[in-house]
Amino acid sequence: MKCMVVDDSKMSRMMLKKIISTAHPDWELIEAGDGQEAIDLAKGTSLDIILLDYNMPIMEGGEAAKILRPLFPDAKIAFLTANVQESIKNLAIELKIDFIPKPITQEKVIQYVG
Numbered sequence: 203m204k205c206m207v208v209d210d211s212k213m214s215r216m217m218l219k220k221i222i223s224t225a226h227p228d229w230e231l232i233e234a235g236d237g238q239e240a241i242d243l244a245k246g247t248s249l250d251i252i253l254l255d256y257n258m259p260i261m262e263g264g265e266a267a268k269i270l271r272p273l274f275p276d277a278k279i280a281f282l283t284a285n286v287q288e289s290i291k292n293l294a295i296e297l298k299i300d301f302i303p304k305p306i307t308q309e310k311v312i313q314y315v316g
Contacts, residue, residue: 204230204248205315208240208266209255209282214306218253218282221311237266244270249277251315253302256283256290264293271297280314282306 203226207218215233222231232249234240238261240254252270254263263281271279280300281290294301302310 203228203250204232205251205253206232206234206240206244206249207253208234208237208258208263209253210235210258211255214255214304217306218311221306221308222315225312226315237261237263237269240266241269244273249274252277252279253282253311253314254279254299256281256285264290267293267297267299271299278314282311 205222207215209215219231219233222229232243234243236258252274254267256263263283267279278300280302281294282302282304283290284304286303291301300314302314
């Protein structure tokens with residue numbers, strides 16, 4: 203399995219990677235600090251799971267999701283964000299991705315990634 207963690211907070215990326223790698227030491231983890239970096243890293247690879255923060259510089263998670271969803275139609279993709287506005291939840295529904303509210307907890311992450 204290959205999982206991408208996208209968040210402008212290095213601490214959040216470190217936490218997510220630690221939780222996932224502890225539960226799944228054989229998984230490949232890729233990290234990006236913004237949506238544009240995620241798209242650049244995703245090109246030419248396969249991804250099974252993508253966890254996206256919403257509020258990020260350069261390209262926010264919503265714009266990145268609009269590009270990533272068609273590239274990875276079978277991947278599990280979720281907004282993992284503190285931004286719980288209805289408009290963002292509705293965008294997740296529209297893009298057929300999941301919504302996981304922060305704070306990041308081991309339980310939430312493991313429940314989602316398996």
